[in-house]
Amino acid sequence: MYIDPSDWPAPIGPQGTAQASSPESLRVEITLDLVQQLIEEGRIGAADLHCLDAGSKQRLQRACLDNCARDLSYRAQFEHALV
Numbered sequence: 001m002y003i004d005p006s007d008w009p010a011p012i013g014p015q016g017t018a019q020a021s022s023p024e025s026l027r028v029e030i031t032l033d034l035v036q037q038l039i040e041e042g043r044i045g046a047a048d049l050h051c052l053d054a055g056s057k058q059r060l061q062r063a064c065l066d067n068c069a070r071d072l073s074y075r076a077q078f079e080h081a082l083v
Contacts, residue, residue: 027052036063040070 038044046064051057 032059032063035060036067039064039067 035044035049039046046060049060051060
């Protein structure tokens with residue numbers, strides 16, 4: 001369902017006050033699968049993303065942890081093969 005941008009809540013700053021978006025930033029929505037792919041490819045990092053709600057933040061954290069776990073598992077297999 002499309003929600004008109006005028007209906008979106010204002011971004012909230014650290015003290016709970018409305019925060020203006022930077023003229024250089026975009027408010028977009030992309031699938032979690034695409035975010036995971038971009039992270040795996042090293043094209044984007046979690047620090048580059050700012051979640052607008054708690055659920056999105058939890059899903060992004062889980063995606064980052066899953067990516068790290070896969071990377072560590074791959075490295076462990078690779079190092080074991082060299083020994």
